[in-house]
Amino acid sequence: KAGVTQTPRYLIKTRGQQVTLSCSPISGHRSVSWYQQTPGQGLQFLFEYFSETQRNKGNFPGRFSGRQFSNSRSEMNVSTLELGDSALYLCASSLLAPGGYEQYFGPGTRLTVT
């Protein structure tokens, strides 16, 4: 089974621009979560989607948004980029079978804001 894929893998943007990142979950997985990873803050939860509905959101400003499509693929968008948004953005998918919370991560998108 193919793993979680994320595109693009690397991205360089300028302050004030916006960016869209894409995630394709493992086949059959309907839950997609997004995390931001930085050296200072570690791994922080952004939001989680299931069947095109956002079920939970982390403590990030409204500039961070996401969506999920009917095929479970997900995108996240960051508008008005700031230098502090430079990070590794990770997507994780989950089957969410009864009693199962296992989340499987993709390789991430490395975003650099200059």
Add this chain to the structure above:
Amino acid sequence: QQQVKQSPQSLIVQKGGISIINCAYENTAFDYFPWYQQFPGKGPALLIAIRPDVSEKKEGRFTISFNKSAKQFSLHIMDSQPGDSATYFCAGGGSNYKLTFGKGTLLTVNP
């Protein structure tokens, strides 16, 4: 109340030794505790996970010990190998569909 505290920040172990990483959590609603392994340039990979109804889970050289009353859990890596050198993250999860991670432990296994 969502915090997960992980220690040590870094750990150096000789090949063949035991690596021990500890985590403490505050949120009693957590009912799922995974450990992830991350190599440079890669996403975190699920290593092993435990639920609070058991005190220990072993998979190969990796063992999780769980102490519900103390709200602590730990990862033991037996017979540590240079290939185990990576950053390890503990996390707590529950029915709110999100994982709360510790800050990570950089493990170096010397040959």
